[in-house]
Amino acid sequence: MSQDVHVLIPNALRSQAGNLSSVSVQATSIRDALDALCTQFPELKARLFKDGQQLNRFVNVYLNDEDIRFLKHLDTEIHGGDEISIVPAIAGG
Amino acid sequence: MSYVACLRCKECGAEYPITPRTVCDHDFGPVEVAYDYAAMQGKVTRTSIEAGPRSLWRYKDLLPIEGEPKVGLHSGYTPLVKADRLARELGVRELYIKDDSTNYPTFSYKDRVVSVALTKAMEFGFDTVGCASTGNLAHSVAAHAAKAGLRTVVLVPEDLEEGKIVGSRVFGPLLVKIKGNYDDVNRLCSQIADKYPWAIVNVNLRPFYTEGAKTHGFEIAEQMGWQLPKHTVVPVAGGTILPKVWKAYRELIELGLVEDNGPRIHAAQAAGCNPVVKAIAEGEEIFQPQKPNTIAKSIAIGNPADGYYVIKVVTESGGAGESATDPEILAAIGLLARTEGIFTEPAGGTTLACAIKLIQSGRIPRDEPVCVCITGNGLKTIEVMTGQFESSPVIAPRLGEFEQMLAKLDENGASGAHARLATSKVI
Numbered sequence: 001m002s003q004d005v006h007v008l009i010p011n012a013l014r015s016q017a018g019n020l021s022s023v024s025v026q027a028t029s030i031r032d033a034l035d036a037l038c039t040q041f042p043e044l045k046a047r048l049f050k051d052g053q054q055l056n057r058f059v060n061v062y063l064n065d066e067d068i069r070f071l072k073h074l075d076t077e078i079h080g081g082d083e084i085s086i087v088p089a090i091a092g093g
Numbered sequence: 094m095s096y097v098a099c100l101r102c103k104e105c106g107a108e109y110p111i112t113p114r115t116v117c118d119h120d121f122g123p124v125e126v127a128y129d130y131a132a133m134q135g136k137v138t139r140t141s142i143e144a145g146p147r148s149l150w151r152y153k154d155l156l157p158i159e160g161e162p163k164v165g166l167h168s169g170y171t172p173l174v175k176a177d178r179l180a181r182e183l184g185v186r187e188l189y190i191k192d193d194s195t196n197y198p199t200f201s202y203k204d205r206v207v208s209v210a211l212t213k214a215m216e217f218g219f220d221t222v223g224c225a226s227t228g229n230l231a232h233s234v235a236a237h238a239a240k241a242g243l244r245t246v247v248l249v250p251e252d253l254e255e256g257k258i259v260g261s262r263v264f265g266p267l268l269v270k271i272k273g274n275y276d277d278v279n280r281l282c283s284q285i286a287d288k289y290p291w292a293i294v295n296v297n298l299r300p301f302y303t304e305g306a307k308t309h310g311f312e313i314a315e316q317m318g319w320q321l322p323k324h325t326v327v328p329v330a331g332g333t334i335l336p337k338v339w340k341a342y343r344e345l346i347e348l349g350l351v352e353d354n355g356p357r358i359h360a361a362q363a364a365g366c367n368p369v370v371k372a373i374a375e376g377e378e379i380f381q382p383q384k385p386n387t388i389a390k391s392i393a394i395g396n397p398a399d400g401y402y403v404i405k406v407v408t409e410s411g412g413a414g415e416s417a418t419d420p421e422i423l424a425a426i427g428l429l430a431r432t433e434g435i436f437t438e439p440a441g442g443t444t445l446a447c448a449i450k451l452i453q454s455g456r457i458p459r460d461e462p463v464c465v466c467i468t469g470n471g472l473k474t475i476e477v478m479t480g481q482f483e484s485s486p487v488i489a490p491r492l493g494e495f496e497q498m499l500a501k502l503d504e505n506g507a508s509g510a511h512a513r514l515a516t517s518k519v520i
Contacts, residue, residue: 008284010283010284010287011286011287012115012116012118012121013121015118021287046119046120047119047120047121048121056120056121057379057401058104058116058120058121058122058123059121060280060396062280065273065277067276067382067396069381069382070382070384085280085284087280087283087284088115088116088121088283089123089396089398089399
């Protein structure tokens with residue numbers, strides 16, 4: 001069953017997302033949530049996905065505090081009240 | 094005047110003006126500073142560089158600042174040590190240590206990137222600076238910002254070594270410990286950078302910050318007498334310095350300041366955090382992130398932002414990747430200290446341990462010049478060496494006791510430097 005989740009949008013993507021810093025979508029998985037986001041803001045699709053399917057390698061997606069690559073990637077299930085963050089890869093040390 | 098042309102996306106080549114921008118609008122790829130090399134021809138020369146200050150600013154023409162440097166006037170230009178004793182030990186002909194454990198003012202390679210980032214932050218008009226850090230970057234940001242009179246916020250993982258915390262706190266920043274690893278800290282930092290008007294050096298100043306790392310490579314070339322080492326072994330954490338050492342070598346070749354001898358760049362990681370080395374070994378161009386578990390905390394980054402470019406450079410240059418276990422890291426710290434008098438932190442131990450494995454396996458031939466990049470100082474992480482030594486003798490202040498102690502050392506079969514001290518010729 002679809003659940004309400006928050007997606008946090010980084011600055012770098014806000015111009016393609018109605019200048020919003022977060023968007024609520026209904027979804028059952030991460031893939032679902034990002035698809036819903038891209039339906040609402042079609043310009044985001046090319047930024048987030050390579051060839052429309054795989055996540056762009058410079059885009060990190062987190063479910064609450066965990067990188068989805070440690071979970072089930074795009075197939076990770078989500079639950080009501082979860083928070084999804086989209087974060088560009090960043091340097092440091 | 095500056096030779097900076099623009100910011101350019103490393104993926105699609107889209108160009109942007111010089112502003113605090115991190116990624117490309119089109120494909121989210123990282124942007125990098127581009128220069129007008131044609132305009133540098135004949136103006137940026139060995140002579141012009143040699144006439145500059147004895148700091149990283151002697152390479153100012155190849156750095157992304159507009160005016161005069163404002164921060165880090167004494168950073169960089171660290172020693173390139175010809176490591177003959179270590180070379181003999183390892184059975185290689187020509188070995189160099191680029192020793193950033195002596196960098197000014199905070200004893201790590203980070204003083205390079207921060208000097209450039211904070212100068213740029215001041216050019217942009219920021220009054221507050223910050224970073225996500227495993228320790229060394231926080232030290233450098235806090236120290237340079239103190240000198241420049243900027244407000245500072247640094248975020249670090251909760252479990253850092255005490256020396257790494259004190260080494261920042263002393264400069265007076267707001268230091269926040271985050272419950273999580275470096276990758277958690279970095280994610281939060283990115284969201285903070287989106288919300289507050291601060292210069293987070295490794296986030297919104299990243300294109301400028303990373304350019305400072307080139308000076309490590311420029312110095313290696315200049316200090317070798319305007320030649321490139323055939324092999325350079327570089328540690329990989331977030332993946333900033335390795336591609337920038339490569340960029341430095343390519344720029345010097347482009348400007349005709351060094352000969353292109355086909356330099357190879359090798360990547361070193363701790364076995365407990367080696368996403369990039371694993372990808373290189375498996376022939377993958379994309380790494381899988383890891384949860385770090387290593388004593389080399391300063392390079393414990395499981396999701397390296399520039400990991401993709403590290404893999405690309407190592408592969409393109411014909412280099413290799415290697416990783417070192419915790420005991421190998423500790424042994425290499427000891428070896429470097431005993432042979433060359435250089436005390437490095439576990440990151441440096443990792444780099445040397447990996448260099449040794451590359452030499453032993455023949456991936457670095459013994460008759461070709463090698464440079465090992467030492468990026469941090471061991472005095473910041475002394476706790477990792479706890480238990481590495483036998484306890485020191487304790488005696489009363491009497492010559493008789495001293496002589497007895499030496500005799501006992503010999504009886505017990507003391508080895509290495511302490512052997513036969515008791516039979517030293519008495520004056």
